Amino acid sequence: MSEGKKFDGEKPRFSLIPGGVLPPVINVLEFGAKKYSEGNWRQVENARTRYFDAAHRHLDAWWNGESTDPESGEHHLAHAICCLMFLLALDEPAEKPVPICKHNWQEATASGDARRTFICSKCPSQKSVSFSEVLP
Structure with a gap:
């Protein structure tokens, strides 16, 4: 029997993501989708500034010893990660339309x-x- 092949050596290795970190981030995204609506973050006025500020508020709360956001019950770092993901997505070139x-x-x-x-x-x-x- 011959050995199987898969040409994925140059593709992203999602297995490098530490185990257990994505579920709290997804929980924060679900919380936001239920509270506001799915994709609402794309329509927030001054989103770059506001998510930058929000990321820092969550980081500051965590830095000062508060691990859990009191409203959502999720980790402050998961909230900060979501804010940073939004900023990364908003930093994409303007000519690339984001379908909603x-x-x-x-x-x-x-x-x-x-x-x-x-x-x-x-x-x-x-x-x-x-x-x-x-x-x-």
Whole structure:
């Protein structure tokens, strides 16, 4: 039997990301999506300044011994990482348009599912909600 090949030597190695750091960041993003709306950060006035300031507030709180943000219950560093990701995304060249989908949710719940599942017919987004929640 021949040895299998995969030509990925020059591709990004996501395995270098330390384990356990992405879930709190994703939790912060989910918290923000529920509180404001998905992608809302792209439409914030003076976003660069405001997310720069917010990142520093979270870093300062963490530096001064407060690990958890009192409102979200998530780590201040996860909030700072989100702010920095927003700044990195906003730093992309202006000629590169960032699509914002006005989701067209369609239910895709299978029988026996514990939660209702919705998919957008325009983009790859999915949303899972409890049966008691109403999708906006």
